Amino acid sequence: MELKIRNIPDEKPVKLTVEVPASVFRDLEAYAQAIARANSEDGPVDPAKLIVPMIRRFMASDRGFAKNRRQKTS
Structure with a gap:
């Protein structure tokens, strides 16, 4: 499976509070699990860390x- 986002860059954060529908959060969790499987990681990726790369x-x-x-x- 080819994911559009594979690695989460570690940058200095600026705090931003966002509310998302539960269905979007469930999708973020599923995507985080897919990244963890694709990268053979032991633990899950924090779903919140997906938001910035997705927006970018x-x-x-x-x-x-x-x-x-x-x-x-210009």
């Missing part, structure tokens, strides 16, 4: 966002 990947793949960002810096 989403924004990187959003062409409209990238175009808008380039226009604002």
Whole structure:
């Protein structure tokens, strides 16, 4: 199985509190378990640590966002 997110970078965090629906949290838990299996890790990955890489990947793949960002810096 090929996962879009495989490694969780360890960066200095900025605290952000977010509420997600229970169904989204269950999906995050399932994704974290899949990452742990794919990386042959003993314990589960913290589901909260998936949120940043997922958002980062989403924004990187959003062409409209990238175009808008380039226009604002020009």
